[in-house]
Amino acid sequence: MPSSAGGQLVRRLIPRTLAGQAVAWLLALVAVIVAAGSVLAAIDARIDGDRAARQEVTAVAVSLADAPSTAAALTSDDPAAALQPVTEQVRGATGVAFITIMAPDGTRYTHTDPEMIGGTYLGTRSEALRGEVFTETYPGTLGPSIRTIVPVYDDAGNIVGLVASGITQQSLSVGWRAQLPLIISIASIALATAGVGLWLIRRRLLRQTGGLAPEELRVMYEHHDAVLHAMREGLVVTEGGRLALVNDEARRLLDLDADRDGDVTDLDDRPEFLDGDDSPMVDVSYVQGGRTLVVSRSPVPGGRGSAVVTVRDRTELSAAVGELDSMTRFAEALRSQAHESANRLHTIVAMIEMGRSEDAARLATSELQLSQRLVDEMSDAVGEPALAALLLGKVAQASERGIAFALTEDSQLHDDATQLLAVGEMITVVGNLIDNALDAVDPDDPWVEVTVIGDASSLRVVVADSGPGMDPQLFRAAQARGYSTKTGGDAAGRGLGLALVAQVVARHGGSLTAENSYGSVVAVTIGEPGERTGRSPG
Structure with a gap:
């Protein structure tokens, strides 16, 4: 029992927190240094006394001699x-x-x-x-x-x-011992000053470490490190434009070196959400390095320009959403055509019942010839059936909205173009560019013109519309961040579509450009760029 009580007393006297233990060790070290200095000072006083005594007795003896x-x-x-x-x-x-x-x-x-x-x-x-x-x-x-x-x-x-x-x-001993009170006073003042300074250091350490013990800090760090490595979501902590912390997933998504830290202003392709701004951001879409990222940013309270940024990879989901949106629009166009065909069929049936068979045959034949001619033109120009079907659907969609839609005579897409760009990616690029154009046309003169030229070595897609177009800064922003198609507040940024297009282009090392010439013209080039084609429908 006495030994147990003694052990508890010792444990009670030993500081628990990191700040307490650090200050205790420093105080012990300072005490040893002060004690050693005091002893050395006393020894030095004695040595100086002996030296002075030798000089004095020598001077007296030599003077008398x-x-x-x-x-x-x-x-x-x-x-x-x-x-x-x-x-x-x-x-x-x-x-x-x-x-x-x-x-x-x-x-x-x-x-x-x-x-x-x-x-x-x-x-x-x-x-x-x-x-x-x-x-x-x-x-x-x-x-x-x-x-x-x-x-x-x-x-x-x-x-x-x-x-x-x-x-x-x-x-002589009486002489140097007379200096001991001064030495002891100086040592006491030094210890007291060190004690006050260490007490202030202890308070600061307590605030910075949260009063945790060394073992608790070690466990917290190990868990913190394990969580960072295990997270399948990118996590970045910035401090005034500097990377304070980056986990493995964030390094992968942002293509950062494994030993990358410090200032991010010298990154060749710096994401704008790492520009040192600490304003809040919730689930904003970006395209970075061929990936679609969903980014959230929360400022650190009292962090003076610090922020916690989370990055999630939504590349596959965004591509699927883009394709689904294109297919949805295509299905709507087919339903519209079906509805229109039903109306015409009812008209033909009514004309037959009225005994006007020749007029009914003439109406049916003209509509059939028109549809067949359109299908033949699309099939001749675009060898890929899925893309031809998409263009037919866009024609119907444009017709329903009162927009003139034209596939230029220069268009020629060979079957082997799919070696350069997969069918799904081709539908994503062409479909989203056309959708953006349909949304951006000038209501007073609505028209859209599409040019598709491609083979096994190169592919070029040019979509022009009568809209106002985008300035270079907004065009770059629209490629990096998704804008909602439903807000209507951003006249030039027309949804996530352009970001999805930019993602496909970046993945294949192509180029995405925009200009305002005979209209708002957006061009995608993959492979060896060919001569720009396209003309104004006017």
């Missing part, structure tokens, strides 16, 4: 009487522990304790007798001391005595 009065006193009848007062006066003025002047044999003439005069000097004299200035630490009569001994010369250059000056280590 060089003084002429010292040599004169040493050669007098009573050196002690002449030298003792002088050395005591100098010792009191300089603060050294002792000044001993002695004979070459070590007999003292001066000493701090007068009773020691006449005794033998305790310390090394051999270096001084050789003419050297020698400093040492030696345990003398006053205790361990730092002392310097210097020779004294007479006028003839002979050594007539020695001068020793020293400071006890006890007095």
Whole structure:
């Protein structure tokens, strides 16, 4: 039980959060650094004290040894009487522990304790007798001391005595220990300042990490990383035009390098939804790199230009919707023709019942010849049956809406053109271009003209109408983003159709162009471009 309680106490004392643990380690490190600095400062103060003491005792001993009065006193009848007062006066003025002047044999003439005069000097004299200035630490009569001994010369250059000056280590210890309160004060202030700074850092870290522990952050990161890689939806986080985060699916959909990060302004084909704008966006269609993408963008609260962008691949669905729309329009045209045929059939039957058989036969034959001629023209110009049927349906649809529809005489589509573009893709391109043209015609002069030329090496589709056309900027936008066909607010952008066409063209490396010449002319070229064909119906 005591060990369990002790363990709980230790766990309670150890910070749980990452901020707490980081600050605790930093505080411990700062404490060690401050303690080590304080110890080094104390050692340095002691070393400086010893160095100053050596310099001071050396200066005192050399000064007395060089003084002429010292040599004169040493050669007098009573050196002690002449030298003792002088050395005591100098010792009191300089603060050294002792000044001993002695004979070459070590007999003292001066000493701090007068009773020691006449005794033998305790310390090394051999270096001084050789003419050297020698400093040492030696345990003398006053205790361990730092002392310097210097020779004294007479006028003839002979050594007539020695001068020793020293400071006890006890007095030196008192000197450097007097600096300890200052060192401790500085260390305490440094620790307090570091503690306040680390406390502020802890508060900031707590806000940035949400008060989570390191293990919780690790688990969160691992789960976060696993979710990002597992998502089948592209996810991009931008910060002021820079990629802060991109998952695998987004890299695939946007054709980004695996190590791509940083500024996106240098991308060759930068999607406009990654332009640094953080305005909200919900399920907006784009065509990017031959794919139809549905993009949503949500600003990050307080993110200063940051946004979360989700990207979903709707390429196959968009293609299917485009084909379904074309087939729906075709079916509507067939129903219209069936309704018209039913009306004519009723008219013919009524004329027969009225006994006007010849008129009935003439009406039936003229309608049959007209329909057959139209079918023959379409079949001769367009070898692909599905595309010919689509054009026939568009003719009926245009006729029903009062729009003049013409397939130019230059049109010639060979059967082998399907090697270049699949039938479904061909229907998507031609059908959507015609639908856009039918929606954009000038009501005062409604006409649409179609040219289809193609073989195994190249395909060119040109659709012209009497509408106002699109400026280059709007034309580029209509290829990248889908506009609703039902809004009516965008006169030039006519639905997702142009985006689907652009997707097919991009997939096959073709070109999609628009110009306003004899009308609004939109041209698709896949393969080797041929000479532009088409003429004004007027």
